[in-house]
Amino acid sequence: MKEHSTRIRKVMTEVHARIAARTYLPGARIPSVRAMAQSMQVSVSTVVEAYERLVAEGVVHARRGAGFYVAGVAAPLVLTEVGPKLEHEVDPLWISRQALEPAGATLKPGCGWLPAQWMFEAGVRKALRATARSQAEQVVEYASPQGHPPLRHFLSRRLAGFGIDVPAEQIMLTESGTHAIDLICRFLLQPGDTVLLDDPCYFNFHALLRAHSVNVVGVRQTPTGPDIEAFGAALAAHSPRLYITNSGIHNPTGASLSPGTAHRLLKLAEAASLLIVEDDVFADFEHTPAPRLAAFDGLARVIQIGSFSKTVSASVRCGYIATRHDWIQSLVDLKIATTFGGGRLAADIIHHAITGSGYRRHMENVRMRLAIERDRTAEKLKALGIVPWLMPQAGLYLWCRLPQGKDAAALAKVCLDDGVVLAPGNAFSQSQTAGDYVRFNVAQSADARIYEVLARALNA
Structure with a gap:
């Protein structure tokens, strides 16, 4: 009897967990009694009793002849x-x-x-002094929707040094690199979409994608970039919407993308209508720049992002998105909807710091x-x-x-x-x-x- 009760509790715990993870959303039909019994390797009678107890708790409700459905509203998101x-x-x-x-x-x-x-403390302090002498609007008002124009023009020139031809009008400042990826995910993804990641990759990519309720597929990383054969197989098997990567200096492996791998990857991406987010946060650590997917692609299907938290200051939060001209205004709308005004003060401090003689x-x-x-x-x-x-x-x-x-x-x-x-x-x-x-x-x-x-x- 005790063993039977334990099995019932096991089924109930599984249903509770899937509701908490939003695998089962309100109004969704949960697996049939027989399907659940088979997947959890318990008897049908065990599942029937578990489902009846869940009905009594108000967690699910039964529809005669149609099965059991999740009741109530969506559970709070617990990553x-x-x-x-x-x-x-x-x-x-x-x-x-x-x-x-x-x-x-x-x-x-x-x-x-x-x-x-090791951070650029002297440059940040100098920039703070310069910013403190700025006009009042610079210190206390919201930023323009796309962000600090002088910093965007600087980024346009800087990206040109990597072969990425993008005008300032196609660059939007964000609160950080993570904020940039979050906005792109909101813009491009729906729950249930599939995203490719390098395996291994920066671990916060995993955490952020949990919040967007997408499926994640890993592709083995090699010393010259993702394994191209595995990449092609993942495209064929999963039809992903997006691929997120570092290509300058890879986190965590330290690998660098080779021109050959970049060329083959982009051919596969074009054939599969795959979009790519290229995180370039480590650009200033390179001695010799590695190939950039955004340079080869011309920002047709690659979105370039970056930030200054690794080299200037993690306290002064500022990042950017560089993308195609027909997407930038929609991303600006999302930025306004989620943060309203960007960090004008942070962008001004970063601009002062990285354009001064001491940063190089x-x-x-x-x-x-x-x-x-x-x-x-x-x-x-x-x-x-x-x-x-x-x-x-x-x-x-x-x-x-x-x-x-x-x-x-x-x-x-x-x-x-x-x-x-x-x-x-x-x-x-x-x-x-x-x-x-x-x-x-x-x-x-x-x-x-x-x-x-x-x-x-x-x-x-």
């Missing part, structure tokens, strides 16, 4: 309930919370940004320091049997494989107890096939205590 259940150690939202908490004594080789002392020298110094720390970090990790997948030419990250038999999530849990935040591989992997990988931020990995904690955890 942790959307998609497969993940352990804390590989949940993007949980990892982000740990990394964003004030540091204290915690060491954060798993975070995704430069240490505060600052980034030269950052690139040099990263090169030194990349070699040092790789050497220290290799001494522990942790080996980089490849040695990137630029950027913050090393994507590393653990010694055989070691699990990154378990390692992250032990290290967190010892005050070290790691970024385990499956946080970045849609297919959950990176269980023995960890992403290290070389700019955050200089402290010797990190390697002492890693050594203890690996030998535990």
Whole structure:
């Protein structure tokens, strides 16, 4: 009897979970008694009893001869309930919370940004002083709908340096790179659409796409970009609407897109009517620019986005979208609907900071320091049997494989107890096939205590 009751509760819990995840929306028919019994490997009588109890709770209602339907209104969106259940150690939202908490004594080789002392603090302070002397409108009023014109004109010239011919009129400023992707998703996607991501990819792409109730398919990443054969197979099997990627410096692997891969990818995208979002947030870390999909494509089906949070300041939030002329005004309307006025003050500060004489020298110094720390970090990790997948030419990250038999999530849990935040591989992997990988931020990995904690955890 107790076993039967447990099975009934199991079915009820499953239905509750699917409603919470918005898999079952109000008014939707839930699986038939027989289908649910088969999928959960329980008896039909168990499901009948579970459904009757759900009816008594007011969770579903029965229609004679037609089955059972979800009652009430949609459940509040709880992102942790959307998609497969993940352990804390590989949940993007949980990892982000740990990394964003004030540091204290915690060491954060798993975070995704430069240490505060590496950022362009002097330039930001100078820009703040200049902005403080601006006219009152610049300091207290809303921005124009597309955003600060001088910064948009600067971005137009900057993008031309990457071969992307886009006038300022086709550039819109946003509150951040994440805000840019969110607006594009609102513009292009409907719940149930399919989106392609690199596998592995930046873990917040996963978290953001949960909020848009879309299906996500991962495509294996190689040292020169996505695996083209797997990419073509995913297009044929899933008919995705959108592909989101980094192509300058890939997060988390540090790989760079090759011209050959870019050409083949765009041919496949054109044949499949696939749209592409190219996140260029790491552009200023490159020594030699990699190919840009937006340059080859001419912004026909590629949307270019970026921000300044990795190089200038994460506190002064400002990003951008560069896209085709017939889409920009609709994106502006979405921006107004969701934020009304953009950050005029933030855009002015960023413009002052990156157009001053000090920014170029600052980034030269950052690139040099990263090169030194990349070699040092790789050497220290290799001494522990942790080996980089490849040695990137630029950027913050090393994507590393653990010694055989070691699990990154378990390692992250032990290290967190010892005050070290790691970024385990499956946080970045849609297919959950990176269980023995960890992403290290070389700019955050200089402290010797990190390697002492890693050594203890690996030998535990």
